[in-house]
Amino acid sequence: MIKRVLVANRGEIAVRVIRACHRLGIEGVVAHSGPDARSMAVDLADDAVALPGSAATDTYLDIGRLVAAANTAGCDAVHPGYGFLAERAEFAEAVTAAGLTWIGPPAKVIALMGDKLAARRVAGEAGVPLVPGSTITADDPDAVTAMGEKLGWPLAVKAVHGGGGRGMRVIDGPDDAAESLAAARRESQSSFGRPEVYVERFLRRPRHVEVQIIADHHGNVVLVGDRDCSIQRRYQKLIEEAPAPQLSDPLRSALAEASTQLARAVQYTNAGTVEFLVEGDELFFLEMNTRIQVEHPVTELITGLDLVTEQILVAAGQPLSFGPADVRPRGAAIEVRINAEDTDGGRFRPTPGPLHRFEPPSGPRVRVDTGFRTGDAVSPDYDNLIAKVVVWGADREEARLQAVQALRELRVDGVPTTAAAAIAVLTHEDFGAVTHTTRWLTDHAPDLLAIPTRPAVAGADGEAGADVAVAVPEDGPGGPPAEVELLGRWYRIPRFGDSPSDGRDADASIVAPSGRGPVRTRATQSSRRQVGNGRITAPMQGTVTTVDVSVGDAVAADSRLLVLEAMKMENNVLAGVDGTVTAVHVVAGANVAPGTLLVEVGP
Secondary structure: OOOEEEEOOOHHHHHHHHHHHHHOOOEEEEEEOOOOOOOHHHHHOOEEEEOOOOOHHHOOOOHHHHHHHHHHOOOOEEEOOOOOOOOOHHHHHHHHHOOOEEOOOOHHHHHHHHOHHHHHHHHHHOOOOEOOEOOOOOOOHHHHHHHHHHHOOOEEEEEOOOOOOOOOEEEOOHHHHHHHHHHHHHHHHHHHOOOOEEEEEOOOOOEEEEEEEEEOOOOOEEEEEEEEEEEEEOOEEEEEEEOOOOOOHHHHHHHHHHHHHHHHHOOOOEEEEEEEEEEOOEEEEEEEEOOOOOOHHHHHHHHOOOHHHHHHHHHOOOOOOOOHHHOOOOOEEEEEEEEOEEOHHHOOEEOOEEOOEEEOOOOOOEEEEEOOOOOOEEOOOOOOEEEEEEEEEOOHHHHHHHHHHHHHHOEEEOOOOOHHHHHHHHOOHHHHHOOOOOOHHHHHHHHHOOOOOOOOOOOOOOOOOEEEOOOOOOOOOOOOOEEEEEOOEEEEEOOOOOOHHHOOOOOOOOOOOOOOOOEEEEEOHHHHHHOOOOEEEOOOOEEEEEEOOOOOOEEOOOOEEEEEEEOOEEEEEEOOOOEEEEEEOOOOOOEEOOOOEEEEEEO
């Protein structure tokens, strides 16, 4: 039996795995970076090993250091969680080569299904329907254009060795092929260390439905139910629910059969998820995730099973503690991801920072998975997931109302979050009627999440990253009202001459309590007619991945000047004004802090 597990991850999944270890009487050890030295995971662990540095490449993505940490701490097994190295066959091989138990599927299965093109071939051979597309990598814009003419536009370009929406772009037509292909390859390299991408037809209005499986080394493969993950931004999930609502019995059976066929075809063991796109009564294989999923709690809530505990038992060679007849889904569950993001206008811009207050909701039907506490900071070096708020109800409507109530009880000060956006989605009639698709939030976000008293931001496309520009207030009586930030929340302060009849919080005011943190001011949305003064600064900490302009270039207010990557998301930085570029202060690869002067534009 496994006695001591190294958790090669951070945040809420590290906490989740440690708790599963403790449930089995096993010791949980964490390997942590510098910024995570005082994290909840470190506090809950039985032991901890420091990984020098803060960047993911030096810590959670360094295979040698992680294996050494496991040996140093006397561990006999490694759990990779999700993300980072969880689906890297090289890591699984290194762990087993060191004489340790890998808590996951075999390395050869990870390698096979981690190569999206190979996975497509295997799925096709197993009789699983596929989205029409390529079976080779794409690196030539002309070849992509030819495929678009053959299959029809739009196309989706995806990372061969990635997932989670990273390294994915939609190509609407031949004019977008070169830029979208380059952006997808660049993001894939940044996120997964491999630039290869492939192309397939982009389904316009599908739902994202996935099937949870778990298998042991004794030939048992059990389907644990399905989930719907269609509410997405930037192809990354925001809200998940189980079971997937309004699926016909034949379609649900077809999803189960396809998942079983694929799992047996690759001789799968441990926990995994088979993902599909569903359009009408048709299903298409999307990918197989060879790890525990972020959204596994919704399946646990409706089945009463502990999937992470089962992962550990299976890795130890034990048979599953349950069979197909024991999986009896009851009620409905909904999970909402709480990310540190500014959601105004649907841009979902990453905003790392300190959590001055973090008070999760509670209640008999509420579960919160998190790795944060008040006083912790959301680091720009990693994913910005703060917590997962998960609720159960006797039916879907009860779960929906429970989710809304739980989100209203959530208190986070210091950074903006996706909570309000999730409430807007959950209370929309389309979500209640299950008429939403994977494109729904992208299409509705600009209006659904438009908040008048937020900073001026120039048009986001919702796919290739947020578009941001800095607003500059107009001075003098009658100019736009100011705003102040207190602990991550913005309040509108009318200037002399504001008309109280404009219906937008003209009477708002604020008094900053002593010792409660910094107060900043900014311009409001009413200054959109002048969204910049020509001095374009970094809206967040990040890495400049692309610089599109040179001194002397003419630009319009909505022209992209450069791309800034933060928390594995690309953000298009716009000019904000019409004019000519007079200075460029950064180059591709530069790391910049918030407020860093990037580009200057003159009349």
